[in-house]
Amino acid sequence: MLLRGIVKPITIADVDAAPPMRQTLARLFSYLRPYRRRMIFTLSIYVLCVTISQLYPFIDRKLIDEHIAINNPNGFYPLLALATAAHAFNWFGVLIRSLLIQRISLGILVDLRRQLFHHVVELSFTFHEREPVGKTMTRFIGDANTINDFLTNQMASVVNDVMSGIVVIALMFAINPVLTVISLFMLPILTLLGLYMRPRLYNGWERVRENSTRFNIFLAENIAGMRVIQAFTRENTNLERFNQANNRVVVEWMKVIILQAWFSPLVELTRSLALVVVLYVAANQLGLGGTALTVGTLVAFMAYINNLWSPISTLTNMYVVMQATLASAGKVFQLLDARPTVTDKPNAITMPRVKGEIVFDHVDFTYDNTRPVLNDVNFTIQPGQLVALVGQTGSGKTTIASLLCRFYDVTGGRILVDGHDVRDVTQRSLRAQIGVVLQEPFIFTDTIANNIRYGRPDASMEEVIAAAKLANCHDFIMKLTDGYDALAQERGAQFSIGQRQLLSIARAILSDPRILVLDEATSAVDTETEVLIQDAFASLMTNRTAIVVAHRLSTIRKADQIVVLKAGRILELGNHATLVQNPDGYYSALVRAQASAGH
Amino acid sequence: MYRLFTFLKPHKTLLIQLIIVNFLLSAMLTVAPLVIKAIVDNVIGKQQFDRLAPYLGLLLLVTFLRASATYFYSYGQNKLGQLVMTDVRLALYRKLLALPFSFYDKEQTGRLMNRVSSDVESTRIFLSQILIESMSHFLTIFFAAFAFLEQDRYLTLIAIVPVIFSGVAMYYAHHHLTEPWTLQHERMAQMSATLQDNLAGIKVVKAFAQEDQAQGRFQDVQVAVRSGSLSITDLWSKRWALIGSIPRFMQLALILVGGQRVMRGEISLGTLVAVLSLSLLLLGAVNALGTQLNSVSQTATAAVRIFELLDEPLTIQSPLPSSDPVAAQSLPIARRVDEWRGEIEYKDVSFIYPTAKAKTLIDINLHIPAGSSLAVVGATGSGKSTLIHLIGRFYDPTSGHMQVDGRDVRSLNLPELRRQIGMVAQDTLLFSASIFDNIAFGRPDASQAEVERVAKLAQAHEFITQMPDGYQTLIGERGAGLSGGQRQRVAIARAMLLDPRILILDDSMSAVDAETEKLLQAAIASVMKGRTTILVAHRLATAQHADHIIVLRDGQIVEQGTHAELDAAGGHYHHVLEMQQMSAREAVASV
Numbered sequence A: 001m002l003l004r005g006i007v008k009p010i011t012i013a014d015v016d017a018a019p020p021m022r023q024t025l026a027r028l029f030s031y032l033r034p035y036r037r038r039m040i041f042t043l044s045i046y047v048l049c050v051t052i053s054q055l056y057p058f059i060d061r062k063l064i065d066e067h068i069a070i071n072n073p074n075g076f077y078p079l080l081a082l083a084t085a086a087h088a089f090n091w092f093g094v095l096i097r098s099l100l101i102q103r104i105s106l107g108i109l110v111d112l113r114r115q116l117f118h119h120v121v122e123l124s125f126t127f128h129e130r131e132p133v134g135k136t137m138t139r140f141i142g143d144a145n146t147i148n149d150f151l152t153n154q155m156a157s158v159v160n161d162v163m164s165g166i167v168v169i170a171l172m173f174a175i176n177p178v179l180t181v182i183s184l185f186m187l188p189i190l191t192l193l194g195l196y197m198r199p200r201l202y203n204g205w206e207r208v209r210e211n212s213t214r215f216n217i218f219l220a221e222n223i224a225g226m227r228v229i230q231a232f233t234r235e236n237t238n239l240e241r242f243n244q245a246n247n248r249v250v251v252e253w254m255k256v257i258i259l260q261a262w263f264s265p266l267v268e269l270t271r272s273l274a275l276v277v278v279l280y281v282a283a284n285q286l287g288l289g290g291t292a293l294t295v296g297t298l299v300a301f302m303a304y305i306n307n308l309w310s311p312i313s314t315l316t317n318m319y320v321v322m323q324a325t326l327a328s329a330g331k332v333f334q335l336l337d338a339r340p341t342v343t344d345k346p347n348a349i350t351m352p353r354v355k356g357e358i359v360f361d362h363v364d365f366t367y368d369n370t371r372p373v374l375n376d377v378n379f380t381i382q383p384g385q386l387v388a389l390v391g392q393t394g395s396g397k398t399t400i401a402s403l404l405c406r407f408y409d410v411t412g413g414r415i416l417v418d419g420h421d422v423r424d425v426t427q428r429s430l431r432a433q434i435g436v437v438l439q440e441p442f443i444f445t446d447t448i449a450n451n452i453r454y455g456r457p458d459a460s461m462e463e464v465i466a467a468a469k470l471a472n473c474h475d476f477i478m479k480l481t482d483g484y485d486a487l488a489q490e491r492g493a494q495f496s497i498g499q500r501q502l503l504s505i506a507r508a509i510l511s512d513p514r515i516l517v518l519d520e521a522t523s524a525v526d527t528e529t530e531v532l533i534q535d536a537f538a539s540l541m542t543n544r545t546a547i548v549v550a551h552r553l554s555t556i557r558k559a560d561q562i563v564v565l566k567a568g569r570i571l572e573l574g575n576h577a578t579l580v581q582n583p584d585g586y587y588s589a590l591v592r593a594q595a596s597a598g599h
Numbered sequence B: 001m002y003r004l005f006t007f008l009k010p011h012k013t014l015l016i017q018l019i020i021v022n023f024l025l026s027a028m029l030t031v032a033p034l035v036i037k038a039i040v041d042n043v044i045g046k047q048q049f050d051r052l053a054p055y056l057g058l059l060l061l062v063t064f065l066r067a068s069a070t071y072f073y074s075y076g077q078n079k080l081g082q083l084v085m086t087d088v089r090l091a092l093y094r095k096l097l098a099l100p101f102s103f104y105d106k107e108q109t110g111r112l113m114n115r116v117s118s119d120v121e122s123t124r125i126f127l128s129q130i131l132i133e134s135m136s137h138f139l140t141i142f143f144a145a146f147a148f149l150e151q152d153r154y155l156t157l158i159a160i161v162p163v164i165f166s167g168v169a170m171y172y173a174h175h176h177l178t179e180p181w182t183l184q185h186e187r188m189a190q191m192s193a194t195l196q197d198n199l200a201g202i203k204v205v206k207a208f209a210q211e212d213q214a215q216g217r218f219q220d221v222q223v224a225v226r227s228g229s230l231s232i233t234d235l236w237s238k239r240w241a242l243i244g245s246i247p248r249f250m251q252l253a254l255i256l257v258g259g260q261r262v263m264r265g266e267i268s269l270g271t272l273v274a275v276l277s278l279s280l281l282l283l284g285a286v287n288a289l290g291t292q293l294n295s296v297s298q299t300a301t302a303a304v305r306i307f308e309l310l311d312e313p314l315t316i317q318s319p320l321p322s323s324d325p326v327a328a329q330s331l332p333i334a335r336r337v338d339e340w341r342g343e344i345e346y347k348d349v350s351f352i353y354p355t356a357k358a359k360t361l362i363d364i365n366l367h368i369p370a371g372s373s374l375a376v377v378g379a380t381g382s383g384k385s386t387l388i389h390l391i392g393r394f395y396d397p398t399s400g401h402m403q404v405d406g407r408d409v410r411s412l413n414l415p416e417l418r419r420q421i422g423m424v425a426q427d428t429l430l431f432s433a434s435i436f437d438n439i440a441f442g443r444p445d446a447s448q449a450e451v452e453r454v455a456k457l458a459q460a461h462e463f464i465t466q467m468p469d470g471y472q473t474l475i476g477e478r479g480a481g482l483s484g485g486q487r488q489r490v491a492i493a494r495a496m497l498l499d500p501r502i503l504i505l506d507d508s509m510s511a512v513d514a515e516t517e518k519l520l521q522a523a524i525a526s527v528m529k530g531r532t533t534i535l536v537a538h539r540l541a542t543a544q545h546a547d548h549i550i551v552l553r554d555g556q557i558v559e560q561g562t563h564a565e566l567d568a569a570g571g572h573y574h575h576v577l578e579m580q581q582m583s584a585r586e587a588v589a590s591v
């Protein structure tokens, strides 16, 4: 309020722009809760140490004034010994507290990251398709570190500083109240300035975080896509983009620095002013009475002013740093507040063992609420049937498979598995019984064996090998130096695309699903291998339901049911025999086209 | 570590300015106690209070100068930090752009990111902050020692010995921290990699309901990071508690000895007071040096990792113009080939992946005349993709020669060579950008009309215009938001926009339905008339129109010829053709 009259008034807009600091802080501190006891204990050690070290000037004054200055060796040595003992004790305290604070600090960091990871894996496909990996990673690494540093090291230093400030002020009062009041006159001004600066600094740091996140996204995508960049000789363009992304970070950073760089010199300046004023007043007092003040008092006072200002300057620094932390925390909480679009109902049941009846009941779906992707899709699959989804690219085949696994929720109609609406059962119990081979195979950087047993981590080596043999992977795995223990490179870089598909098939086989979903699972596999796999499946699939997306006739023909899709609608439905009856149909055309090939 | 300083070279002026400012700052820091001493001795001691004002004025002046210098320093130091960081990052990124495929086969995105962000960050802090500040602390110690000498030689000795002792202790502490830090960087890289891997594969994680497993894995690596951190901080805390406690002990020693001397009348009380306030300075400097110690160890080890990456050999690059005339003669100079024809020849080419046990390609001899089309068929893992990667020098053959237009590719200017090749890789990778930007990836200056033209050829125009924002529709990382076949067609358009001499389609229509594929093929055939086309396919219907077809098996060409020849030869090709046609014929028969 006072400030409004003096400096440029704080406008409502500024206050609005500043985040609700109290809420964010309260949420940040909730991470300290599990460590409350330990934190209090550690902080008491801090307080103890601070108190002891603040007694140093006091003792020194005594030593000088009462012994050295008046040439009185009596009691000089015991006092000195006491001082030494106090310091030794303090030293020990410092060691203990730093061991303790690190444990708390790292504990919080682990908690925060675990919470983040737990949250992120629960988020739905919609989130992961929208949010770049680099962005999420930034929250885990950069932002989590900032928060952690704030909660422990900096909180400890705040406590440390506030405590030492209080102790110093108390001691100063004990020595000379007048000088104390005089030396404190700068404090309120500093406080007001800090309040004025807060929203500006916060917004500045927010922009820095924003831009460095963008930089990380750019970098992650570039490294992952380096092969394409090189193949298209895009190096120069991307170098330029890299520079731009980097420069934006630098520019924003420097903007904040200009704002905050005058803060600590200012604190310095106020310290000197206080010192000068104290000296001036003290000198006058000395000059006047001579008894009120001793040289020792003056020396102690100067030391105290130093001691008082060093926490003040760290506190102001802290205040600045806190704005950066709040900006990071804001981002982390934003991620933690992202809600999965697909959630289990509170009363969701565990899916009982699936028999395999699947009903798509007038299903409508859209990804973005503007473009309908599925329209009134309606079909029933009996347990144990093999169903083929065919249709042009982009007609919605993958979407149907995804909806069955409940990666997204339908926007109209419903999907029933054994009569249970997929929204009424828990996602995990549903997915655990569906084995999917996604259209884009993904291999983890782990051993081959672990990749194959991904869906059933407890599977034995024999089972792994059996699944690999069924999927025709065994031969090429055995050609690797370490066989099944060989480490896959990122995304399975050392395998051909067809081999990656085969590994994904082995993974789905081993998960022993009740429903198998193969989304163009053999599109990159040669015909001979494909036939082998189909034969393997034929025996494997007895009593299991399978949904297969395929373009090749050899697969489609054998299906119990063929669903022909076009632009999200079912165009034709039936089996091979019934569909070819309609010579004008899409399916008949498909058959004729493939039969004529090669002649 | 010392190599790090090369990054400071371009910013010498700023660095020198900062060092000078720092020097001044330290100098000014010692001025204040001296002024105070003068006040105590001359003003208070002699009871001449009228002389106080000039001293106070001096004190204020010094502080004001110091404050301005601090401002400049803080600004300059941040600027230096950002400049250096930019340079290091740029150097790393340049390197990443130049490193060959084989490097990316063995590296992980998460790890590399860790280098370019975390490792660089710690060097930034070191070079811009710690280095200069340490210098300033050393200077402070130096000045304080000097000022001590002024006061009393005897007391100086008491002050110097602990300082030297601290120095030695710090050196050893740093020494002990090196190995833990090296391990710790590795653990952090591993955490970054695990995180990246699980996020990239999140669809599989969820599809197999293995969220718990993923979480367990992440938890393992992050707990390892925690233990590593703990062992480092414990180690450091112990050293630091020792070093940090020394100055106060020293102060007490000063009081002891100094006090005795004052009492014996050997030095003045003012001297002792000055010495004590100087010792505060020393205390501050030693403390500050101690706290920075951990970062120094951290940076030293991070720097090693950065240079490791910068020193990674560039096995594939344009031939360098050699300074040695003899070598220059024997090695054909990379030159711009103005008239590319697109003739390709494999001469006794064999290839083995660095990590593999056996050869992937064995004695390949193959001539692809300019303007002709070649189809490559063969079983999964037979080496088709590997074969075509050799043309653009994404890998170099381990033996034999790869020639384009009659010249060994190793003698050709690399970007120039790659610009002649339009490559549609087997795993379609699009970027999170608009569809327009994705198609214009190889030619960012392309016009809307050009982009639309190739999109039409690639049968992509129709679905793109149906999207809410048409060509400006943003897609997610790796092309999220498009169906598999849509992604492939965007990738084909992207390659066609280059108007390449050589077009390579590596199984690029696998996710496209037969009808669309037919249209696509016709379009490609019309544009690629007179250009060299290489096509990898599993569907022989796709391959059959090629001028020449080769069949690969286990890295060797086992059959070759035209469709008719191969069909007649009754070999592998014929067999697969039979298999593919049989089902179709049966299907038709049942109509």
Ligand SMILES: Nc1ncnc2c1ncn2[C@@H]1O[C@H](COP(=O)(O)OP(=O)(O)OP(=O)(O)O)[C@@H](O)[C@H]1O
Binding pocket: A129, A367, A368, A373, A391, A392, A393, A394, A395, A396, A397, A398, A399, A400, A439, B480, B481, B482, B483, B484, B485, B486, B511, B512
């Ligand atoms: N994650 C997504 N967000 C938004 N739109 C999407 C997403 N995935 C697919 N689409 C759109 O939905 C439509 C159907 O896509 P889908 O992947 O189901 O096709 P598909 O039949 O599997 O095609 P393909 O044979 O090419 O794989 C397409 O137009 C596609 O652009």
Ligand SMILES: Nc1ncnc2c1ncn2[C@@H]1O[C@H](COP(=O)(O)OP(=O)(O)OP(=O)(O)O)[C@@H](O)[C@H]1O
Binding pocket: A476, A493, A494, A495, A496, A497, A498, A499, A524, A525, A526, B105, B353, B354, B355, B356, B360, B378, B379, B380, B381, B382, B383, B384, B385, B386, B387, B426
């Ligand atoms: N980066 C790599 N490092 C090590 N081995 C590799 C690497 N890439 C491929 N291989 C191996 O080399 C062999 C040939 O792979 P390539 O990708 O050329 O096969 P392909 O004929 O294209 O198969 P597909 O039809 O499945 O695409 C395979 O056995 C594969 O495991």
Ligand SMILES: [Mg+2]
Binding pocket: A397, A398, A399, A439, A519, B483, B484, B485
């Ligand atoms: Mg699909």
Ligand SMILES: [Mg+2]
Binding pocket: A496, A497, A498, B384, B385, B386, B426, B506
């Ligand atoms: Mg391949």
